[in-house]
Amino acid sequence: MFETAFLDVPALRAVQGVVRLPGSKSISNRVLLLAALCQGRTVVHDLLDSDDTLVMLQALRQLGCDVTIEGTRAVVDGIGGRASRPRQAELFLGNAGTAMRPLAAALAVLGGDYTLCGVPRMHERPIGDLVDALHSLGCDVRYAGNPGYPPLRIGEPQFRLERPIAVRGDVSSQFLTALLMALPLAAGGQDVVIDVTGELISKPYIDITLQLMARFDVRVRRDGWRRFTIARGSTYRSPSEIHVEADASSASYFIAAAALSADAEGSNGLKIEGVGADSIQGDVRFIEAARLMGAHIDSGPNWLHARRGAWPLKAIDLDCNHIPDAAMTLAVMALYADGPSTLRNIASWRVKETDRITALATELRKLGAQVDEGADFLRVTPPANAAAWRAASIRTYDDHRMAMCGALAAFNPAKLPVRIQEPRCVGKTFPDYFETLFATAMPAAVVPVICIDGPTASGKGTLAAAVARRLGYHYLDSGALYRLTGLAARARKLEPDAAHEEALAELARRLPARFGEQGKVWLDGHDVTTAIRTEAAGNDASRLSALPAVRQALLDLQHHAARLPGLVADGRDMGTVIFPAAPLKIYLTADAAERAQRRYSQLVSKGISATISSLRADLEKRDARDRNRAVAPLEAAPDALLLDNSARSIDDTVEQVLTWWQARQPF
Numbered sequence: 312m313f314e315t316a317f318l319d320v321p322a323l324r325a326v327q328g329v330v331r332l333p334g335s336k337s338i339s340n341r342v343l344l345l346a347a348l349c350q351g352r353t354v355v356h357d358l359l360d361s362d363d364t365l366v367m368l369q370a371l372r373q374l375g376c377d378v379t380i381e382g383t384r385a386v387v388d389g390i391g392g393r394a395s396r397p398r399q400a401e402l403f404l405g406n407a408g409t410a411m412r413p414l415a416a417a418l419a420v421l422g423g424d425y426t427l428c429g430v431p432r433m434h435e436r437p438i439g440d441l442v443d444a445l446h447s448l449g450c451d452v453r454y455a456g457n458p459g460y461p462p463l464r465i466g467e468p469q470f471r472l473e474r475p476i477a478v479r480g481d482v483s484s485q486f487l488t489a490l491l492m493a494l495p496l497a498a499g500g501q502d503v504v505i506d507v508t509g510e511l512i513s514k515p516y517i518d519i520t521l522q523l524m525a526r527f528d529v530r531v532r533r534d535g536w537r538r539f540t541i542a543r544g545s546t547y548r549s550p551s552e553i554h555v556e557a558d559a560s561s562a563s564y565f566i567a568a569a570a571l572s573a574d575a576e577g578s579n580g581l582k583i584e585g586v587g588a589d590s591i592q593g594d595v596r597f598i599e600a601a602r603l604m605g606a607h608i609d610s611g612p613n614w615l616h617a618r619r620g621a622w623p624l625k626a627i628d629l630d631c632n633h634i635p636d637a638a639m640t641l642a643v644m645a646l647y648a649d650g651p652s653t654l655r656n657i658a659s660w661r662v663k664e665t666d667r668i669t670a671l672a673t674e675l676r677k678l679g680a681q682v683d684e685g686a687d688f689l690r691v692t693p694p695a696n697a698a699a700w701r702a703a704s705i706r707t708y709d710d711h712r713m714a715m716c717g718a719l720a721a722f723n724p725a726k727l728p729v730r731i732q733e734p735r736c737v738g739k740t741f742p743d744y745f746e747t748l749f750a751t752a753m754p755a756a757v758v759p760v761i762c763i764d765g766p767t768a769s770g771k772g773t774l775a776a777a778v779a780r781r782l783g784y785h786y787l788d789s790g791a792l793y794r795l796t797g798l799a800a801r802a803r804k805l806e807p808d809a810a811h812e813e814a815l816a817e818l819a820r821r822l823p824a825r826f827g828e829q830g831k832v833w834l835d836g837h838d839v840t841t842a843i844r845t846e847a848a849g850n851d852a853s854r855l856s857a858l859p860a861v862r863q864a865l866l867d868l869q870h871h872a873a874r875l876p877g878l879v880a881d882g883r884d885m886g887t888v889i890f891p892a893a894p895l896k897i898y899l900t901a902d903a904a905e906r907a908q909r910r911y912s913q914l915v916s917k918g919i920s921a922t923i924s925s926l927r928a929d930l931e932k933r934d935a936r937d938r939n940r941a942v943a944p945l946e947a948a949p950d951a952l953l954l955d956n957s958a959r960s961i962d963d964t965v966e967q968v969l970t971w972w973q974a975r976q977p978f
């Protein structure tokens with residue numbers, strides 16, 4: 312997941328290959344609650360691992376439910392049959408509506424002394440209609456903050472179930488879902504009837520609720536979308552095993568990306584695994600809407616396949632009530648349409664993670680679109696031509712869908728990058744969204760690279776790694792490749808000199824190395840993370856790096872490191888030879904005394920002994936060799952910016968490089 316303050320998505324040309332999507336948030340949280348409320352053990356497969364499922368899991372654990380997680384599999388022991396459950400708890404539910412509403416209803420029916428709260432935005436999301444319904448059936452639910460909104464205090468119920476319970480259906484279908492899931496807990500001696508007032512929105516989500524309840528052995532009688540009856544004696548029973556479908560709304564971004572992809576003939580399009588057109592999720596009907604706009608989509612059991620069809624896309628005028636979440640993706644696809652598109656009947660967008668109508672209108676305008684918004688509609692007129700597109704910094708309002716849709720602007724014909732602010736908000740439903748996108752996407756232009764070259768112990772590595780972290784870019788420590796080659800040579804009793812040039816080059820070409828998390832490196836299956844950092848390894852690297860065949864052999868490996876969304880590379884010839892077209896090149900120096908001191912501290916901290924004077928002599932000798940060799944000598948590229956960090960802190964140098972980088976961005 313990208314934890315950076317922003318993520319710059321370079322212009323994209325196409326997506327292709329295969330993506331496997333994470334489990335649906337709506338299904339995951341419903342299944343977890345049902346598994347917790349039932350008797351017996353349930354094994355849940357393909358569970359989503361995200362912010363919203365995490366808060367649900369934490370809450371269920373606090374309520375005495377045993378849950379063990381292994382990867383995407385959860386084993387839940389329900390509290391249904393158990394008399395003893397903690398009667399008191401304070402539950403923090405983040406910004407997860409799919410946890411707040413159903414838990415509020417379930418706990419109000421079970422009774423106890425509970426407080427339910429969330430992030431500030433959660434305390435702005437209405438819950439009054441659900442609380443009214445809970446009051447009417449005799450539950451004790453009080454507002455601990457503003458009337459009509461969480462946080463809530465829950466006490467013991469005094470049931471009045473003789474008359475139908477009325478609940479509004481026109482603000483959020485989650486209120487009805489919450490009641491439906493909770494009421495079997497109260498339907499001991501009599502039928503319980505729920506009447507929906509107002510036009511029920513997001514009916515497909517109610518369908519998911521009913522289907523999942525049926526899997527747990529409670530069948531609700533439905534009369535149209537107005538009346539729901541839970542038969543007396545209904546009890547949740549575990550289905551033993553249950554699979555969570557991939558999230559159909561998450562699929563929408565990849566369907567859209569495929570529909571926006573150039574090279575339709577040359578590419579095989581994108582296969583999306585985990586969800587098919589026969590999904591129980593209403594948002595899968597996004598497929599129909601995307602087809603209306605021109606996307607080409609095939610489907611089979613648990614898979615979809617998408618590619619570009621009509622181009623430009625066709626403008627639409629559509630009632631989107633049945634696909635509230637996925638329709639946001641249509642709003643971004645509308646940027647690529649042949650005229651203005653109107654999305655109607657979307658008033659519920661205003662009470663989601665953010666006011667999504669205003670948020671999208673504001674952000675799409677930044678991209679060059681003309682956008683009109685009304686109480687319950689959005690009209691998007693695309694930029695008139697490629698020149699009318701703007702490079703925008705998209706605000707995401709702590710709304711995962713704003714971030715995921717926003718990235719689709721990267722397919723713009725002007726080949727402009729798009730900045731996504733606070734990209735970690737995708738953690739709500741799809742923590743690896745950007746990684747998944749980058750793994751299937753092809754850039755529209757060369758991937759941005761920042762080169763940081765300089766002599767030994769100038770602090771390049773620390774600086775480059777820090778800059779990479781701040782931008783969410785990959786990091787290439789090119790010196791490590793030479794060091795690894797040297798180490799591999801020593802292991803094979805090869806002297807790193809010109810007499811063995813061909814053998815050394817062959818070794819470099821097939822470097823038996825593996826790179827892991829946090830800079831870990833293995834060579835021939837051994838952990839050499841520390842071994843490559845010794846002075847001896849550095850000297851061997853310096854010697855063999857003077858051999859042209861060795862340098863040539865390491866070219867591909869280095870070029871391949873330039874992957875989406877970008878790269879920070881450090882070494883001696885990053886700016887001069889490996890990435891000569893890089894948009895930012897830094898030549899980092901520090902005086903020799905300072906560098907010797909730094910190298911000394913570095914080695915000592917790793918428990919390697921050394922003396923400052925011999926280190927200084929060594930590094931001066933190494934610099935001389937690196938500078939004077941015939942191929943790719945250490946020197947600043949003509950267009951490099953010089954940065955002497957002898958008297959500057961690391962933070963200071965990092966800020967300097969980021970400032971230079973920002974000055975080159977169009978945002």
Ligand code: DC
Nearest residue numbers: 789790791793852853856882883884
């Ligand atoms: O950056 P470093 O100290 O890990 O590099 C070790 C040696 O590898 C260095 O003395 C010269 C060589 N090298 C190179 O020639 N070109 C690079 N891009 C990186 C390192």
